[in-house]
Every structure is written in C-alpha cells, then in structure tokens.
Amino acid sequence: MRGPFLLLLRGLRGRWAGVAVCCVLAGCTSNAPTPRGEVKGAPTHAAELAQSDANRMATLAMQENLDGLLRLADKLYRRNPAEWRKGAATGREQALEQLRTAVLQRQPWAPLQGRRDIAAMALALAPEFAGDRVAAFIHATADMVITAHGGKTEFFLLDGVDAQHLYNAARNVETAVWLLAQRRNAQGQPLLLADEIGQQRRNLSFEREFGKIIARLDLLAAFTTEKYRRAAISYVQGIVGGTFLQFLPVR
Numbered sequence: 001m002r003g004p005f006l007l008l009l010r011g012l013r014g015r016w017a018g019v020a021v022c023c024v025l026a027g028c029t030s031n032a033p034t035p036r037g038e039v040k041g042a043p044t045h046a047a048e049l050a051q052s053d054a055n056r057m058a059t060l061a062m063q064e065n066l067d068g069l070l071r072l073a074d075k076l077y078r079r080n081p082a083e084w085r086k087g088a089a090t091g092r093e094q095a096l097e098q099l100r101t102a103v104l105q106r107q108p109w110a111p112l113q114g115r116r117d118i119a120a121m122a123l124a125l126a127p128e129f130a131g132d133r134v135a136a137f138i139h140a141t142a143d144m145v146i147t148a149h150g151g152k153t154e155f156f157l158l159d160g161v162d163a164q165h166l167y168n169a170a171r172n173v174e175t176a177v178w179l180l181a182q183r184r185n186a187q188g189q190p191l192l193l194a195d196e197i198g199q200q201r202r203n204l205s206f207e208r209e210f211g212k213i214i215a216r217l218d219l220l221a222a223f224t225t226e227k228y229r230r231a232a233i234s235y236v237q238g239i240v241g242g243t244f245l246q247f248l249p250v251r
Helices: 002-031 046-050 053-079 092-104 117-124 133-148 163-182 205-244
Strands: none
Touching: 053 092, 053 133, 053 205, 092 133, 117 133, 117 163, 133 163, 133 205, 163 205
C-alpha cells in the first residue's frame, strides 16, 4: 500500500506544479505591457518663434481635429463605399486625397452648392442630399471648425480665438453626430452607417473620434476664457505686489 500511495502523491505534486507554472506564466502575460504607440512631438520650425504657448496649443488642437475628421472620412467610406462612388474618384484612397486637399486648402466643395460653415452642414445632413454625403459632411464640418477659429488653421502672436465660437463649434459637432444617428433617408435607412451595436459585433469607434474633437474644442474654449481671466488676475496681483510686496531697508 505504501508504494502506490507514494506514487499517487508524487503524481499530484507533478500536476500541481504544472498548474502553478501555468498560473505564473498567465500572470506574466497579463501584466506584460502592450505596445500602444508613444507620444511624438512635432518637428521644430522657425515660425514657432512667433507663437505663444496658447498659439501653439490652438494650432496643435486644430491639426488634430482636422486629422480626426479625415480619419472619420476614411472610416465612413469603409462602411459606406457607395458614397465615394458618387464622385469622380476611381477608388477610396483617391476620394480621400481629394477631400484632404479641399479641406486643408479650404477649397469649395461643388456638391455643397457654394454653401459653407453650418449652412453646408445642414445640406450635407439633409435626407434629400444626393451627392457623396461622406465628403460633404466632413468638408462642411471641417469648414465650420475652421470658421470658429477665425478662419485660421495656424495661430501666431497677433492671432486670437473667440471662446464662445469654439464652444458653439463643439455643440455643432454634437448636433451633427446626433442627426447622423437619428435621421433616415427616403428608404428609411440611416443617412450613413457609423457606430454599430449588435450581438455579433460592437463598434463605437466613430463616437470616440467625434468625442475627441468635441473635447478638444471645449478644452480650448475653456483655456481661452481662463487665459483672459488669469491675465486680469495677474494685473491685479502686480498692482498689489508693487505696493505691499517690497523689500524694506534694513540700514
């Protein structure tokens, strides 16, 4: 009896040792960092000498917002390939490049019939609009965002932005996202397929990208308001400091 019993104990020890090793390996795997990219600063240019910290922040936020809108265009084209086929492009990549050029160079978009800013957004989100809705919507939204920044995409020492206009732009993006999700065309279908929630698949990447744009606009609006408020406080502090915070003679 003793021999078989010892063999049984040894077998159990072997099994538990294997389980322990698996647990350790699983723990190491779960705690291992997953590469998710890294922060990369923009290359330095001589023009930055004419930019304050606030100017640089506004410029970077604008670049990120325009890049975000163009990423959304790519994602929308992938879910709605029939849209880019309505234009003259021979493929999705060419359609994106044409849209990018028009946005960055502030060229008018013919299907929008000369409308800009919020008037263009309203047309792009109208159920009866028959053109490339992805390009029209992204172009109009980008134009609205740039208009809210005083028509500029780069900012220097003599430039300023209106905090209320930035705040309004953020609300406009919120409204556009809601309309995109709620409105239907004549066939009862969504104007554009975007976020997807189903039993087999869940994709909320569109909402996240729009949320980033809204957050940047709101942050810049708050920062702009704070900048002027802090300037007034600093002015008062300078007056008070000049009167009460002086060294006194000691001899």
